[in-house]
Amino acid sequence: xxxxxxxxxxxxxxxxxxxxxxxxxxxxxxxxxxxxxxxxxxxxxxxxxxxxxxxxxxxxxxxxxxxxxxxxxxxxxxxxxxxxxxxxxxxxxxxxxxxxxxxxxxxxxxxxxxxxxxxxxxxxxxxxxxxxxxxxxxxxxxxxxxxxxxxxxxxxxxxxxxxxxxxxxxxxxxxxxxxxxxxxxxxxxxxx
Numbered sequence: 016x017x018x019x020x021x022x023x024x025x026x027x028x029x030x031x032x033x034x035x036x037x038x039x040x041x042x043x044x045x046x047x048x049x050x051x052x053x054x055x056x057x058x059x060x061x062x063x064x065x066x067x068x069x070x071x072x073x074x075x076x077x078x079x080x081x082x083x084x085x086x087x088x089x090x091x092x093x094x095x096x097x098x099x100x101x102x103x104x105x106x107x108x109x110x111x112x113x114x115x116x117x118x119x120x121x122x123x124x125x126x127x128x129x130x131x132x133x134x135x136x137x138x139x140x141x142x143x144x145x146x147x148x149x150x151x152x153x154x155x156x157x158x159x160x161x162x163x164x165x166x167x168x169x170x171x172x173x174x175x176x177x178x179x180x181x182x183x184x185x186x187x188x189x190x191x192x193x194x195x196x197x198x199x200x201x202x203x204x205x206x207x
Contacts, residue, residue, distance in 0.1 A: 066101020102185030158182020
């Protein structure tokens, strides 16, 4: 199956900036971006008290709205006043919601996930071992622009055909950001 990654920047119903990235079959890219943008624009964040609650509510809302042809999804959101780091989710939207643990795993469709608690997280078209090697370029809780770009360059160096990288977007030292890598092309967005 010929996969491709996508990324776009949007905002929620209540005006919070969001970046959405994903991996799906190439022929679904346009539809995937449109459907996910419609879903995120209708997301209303009810009162949350902490970062874990933010991440869980975001995942609980967006995963059931994700079409089954999207095999990997990452979202970063900036919500002022949230104790974090928080505001980042990544993984297979069809799987049970769980917190990042720093380990790498196969999530199906030749995709592998590796994510630290507090970010960043990556999904690559490749092995769990490759995902772990790339994630190890970062430290848990970091997700600054420089770190994500270094990770993206390593993905290209490893000739990994597709990948997404997401950092947390709320109460972090840097700004939340995300990247989608297709072959040797990096598309990158920063929350403002």
